[in-house]
Every structure is written in C-alpha cells, then in structure tokens.
Amino acid sequence: MHTPALTTPKRRVAAGLLPRLWVFAALLVLLGLGGLLGLWYGAVQIPAQEVLRALLGWQDNPIVTELRLPRVLGAILVGAALGLSGAAFQGLFRNPLADPYLMGSAAGAAFGVTLAVSLAGGLSGAFAQHAIFSFLPFAATWFGFLGAVGAVLLVLLLSGGAGRTHDLILAGVVVGSILVGLTSYLMLQGADRVRAVFAYTLGNLSFISWPGVGALAGYLLFTLPVFLLLGRTLNALTLGEETARSLGLPLEGLKLLLIGVCTLLTAAAVAQAGIIGFVGLVAPHVLRRLLGGDYRYLLPASALGGAVLLLWADLGARVLVAPAELPVGIVTTLLGGPFFLYLLWRERRRYG
Numbered sequence: 001m002h003t004p005a006l007t008t009p010k011r012r013v014a015a016g017l018l019p020r021l022w023v024f025a026a027l028l029v030l031l032g033l034g035g036l037l038g039l040w041y042g043a044v045q046i047p048a049q050e051v052l053r054a055l056l057g058w059q060d061n062p063i064v065t066e067l068r069l070p071r072v073l074g075a076i077l078v079g080a081a082l083g084l085s086g087a088a089f090q091g092l093f094r095n096p097l098a099d100p101y102l103m104g105s106a107a108g109a110a111f112g113v114t115l116a117v118s119l120a121g122g123l124s125g126a127f128a129q130h131a132i133f134s135f136l137p138f139a140a141t142w143f144g145f146l147g148a149v150g151a152v153l154l155v156l157l158l159s160g161g162a163g164r165t166h167d168l169i170l171a172g173v174v175v176g177s178i179l180v181g182l183t184s185y186l187m188l189q190g191a192d193r194v195r196a197v198f199a200y201t202l203g204n205l206s207f208i209s210w211p212g213v214g215a216l217a218g219y220l221l222f223t224l225p226v227f228l229l230l231g232r233t234l235n236a237l238t239l240g241e242e243t244a245r246s247l248g249l250p251l252e253g254l255k256l257l258l259i260g261v262c263t264l265l266t267a268a269a270v271a272q273a274g275i276i277g278f279v280g281l282v283a284p285h286v287l288r289r290l291l292g293g294d295y296r297y298l299l300p301a302s303a304l305g306g307a308v309l310l311l312w313a314d315l316g317a318r319v320l321v322a323p324a325e326l327p328v329g330i331v332t333t334l335l336g337g338p339f340f341l342y343l344l345w346r347e348r349r350r351y352g
Helices: 004-040 048-056 062-093 105-118 125-135 137-159 165-189 191-201 210-229 231-237 241-246 251-273 279-291 295-319 328-351
Strands: none
Touching: 004 048, 004 062, 004 279, 004 295, 048 062, 062 210, 062 231, 062 251, 062 279, 062 295, 105 137, 105 165, 105 191, 105 251, 137 165, 137 251, 165 191, 210 231, 210 251, 210 295, 231 241, 231 251, 231 295, 241 251, 279 295, 279 328, 295 328
C-alpha cells in the first residue's frame, strides 16, 4: 500500500506537466492549421485536394511547391528563430520588454544585407536582390551575420562588457539608430534599388526560396541544442547574478555564448526576411504567462509561439489588402505595437 507522502510528488509533477502539454498541443494545432491555410490561400486560390496532390508529388503545381511551401516553411523558421532569441534575451537581461533586436543586431544585419545588394554591381535592383536571396542564401546570411556581429561587438565595446546590462541596452539603441541611418543612405544611392531593398527592410517573406529555407533550418538546428543546454543557466539568472555565480556558473562566458547564438539566429532571420518586429517580444511574453518562467519549457515553446505568430501574421498580410500583399513586418508591428504599449502601462502601474 502506497502512502500519500510517497505519491504526492509524482502527482504534483503530473499536475504541472499536463497544462504545459496542452499549451504545446494547442501551438502545434495552430501551426498545422496556419500552414494549410498558407498553402491554400493567395492571389490564386488552389483547391485543397490539388494542394494535397502537389505535396504528395502526384501533381505538378509550382505555385504550391516553389512559391507557397517555401514561404510557409520560411515563416515557421523565421518566427521560431525570433521567438527563441527573444526568450533568451528576456532571460539574459531579466527584462520582459527585451527582444532579439535589443543590441542592434537586426539593424546590423539589415545593413550587411543591404550592403551585399549594393555591391552586386550594375545589376538592376530587383535582379540584384533576386540573385542575393535566391541563389546565395548562405552568402546573404553571412553578410547579415557579419553586420550583426559588428554591431554587437561595437555595443559590447561601448558598454564595457556583457556584465553591464543597463549600458548594453543604451549602447544597443544608439548603435541601432546609426546603422538604420547608414542603411537608408545605401538605399538612396541607387534609385533603381530603393524599392526592392525597402520592401526587404519592411519585412517580407516572399523572398524566401528553398535554399533560404535550408539555410534557416541549418542555423536553427545548429543553435537549438545550445539554447536548450543553457535553459538552466537562464533559470539561475532569474534569481540574480550573485545567486547564479554562487552556483559556480561562469556567467561572463555564458552571457557571451548566449549573445553569440542569439546574434547568429537573428542575423539568419533578418537576412532572409528583413526586419520583422515584435515577434520576439510578444511570443515569449505570452507563453511565460501560460507556462511560467522555467526556461527549459519556455525556450522551445517560444520557438513554436514565434512560428505560429509569424505564420498567421503572414496570412493576414495576404488577406488584408488582397489581391495585393502587405509586408509582414507592417502586420506584426500593428499587432505588437499596442501589446508593447500595454506592457509599458502595466509595468508603470506595478512600479508606480
């Protein structure tokens, strides 16, 4: 006969795990439904049975296999990258208002990719961008990564290191503003390039091709184990840096590692889809309220949540002004802006 004292801990674990499983299940359902709608809906609506035949290889339909499927998968991967990086930055800075673009990495990545397009020689703007994003997705990511790394290194230099959290945020705002100005300058240098690069900087998933999907998947698979291994470190940081150090954690090295993998993921996302705001802010914050602050669960959930949010936002970008499309960055800003203002209002009420 089992005593209640022996069975209570197991019941508590099961009771805590079940709601989390429901959250993950709901995210997966929303992801699947959004993906199916993304394949079906567009300027040309394709019957569901034809979509299924194209996916199974029973019917040749380039609209599904070459345009919509890479876009849907790209939205999932970009959203996952931004959600994962946002959750890690919020844990690293112990600030629910932090996002992947906090340290100027997005502005640096956009500058790097814009520079890559500008260096494409005498090509027209549209052709140069197609060449960069369709045939050289890894090159575009590395241009973005170099720009993002340069921005982050400059932020670290100006702030005095990873241990100075407040100075990091201030330096990130300044460096990001300067890089936005430089990006605008590059765009204005060639009138034929302005429209294509401007559409990219607003956030646009229509540029993502199969090589771009492969690039995003590779970077996400490379960095995901690092995030999961550092989940306990982020849990320790929520208790304060002194407590984390007392546990024997090499905080400076772990902070730099987190900043590095977040920068790589953010650069990969920005290189392929441009600057898409608020996904990395909203998804981790909402899921923290549903799952709690345990980063072992919050990190993978934020990746799923970011994917769901961007997938449905892209669907909205196609629907709102159909048959034309909005840049998805505009949709996420319209959704995330009011949410951010609500967070600021709530924080102000909490602390007076």
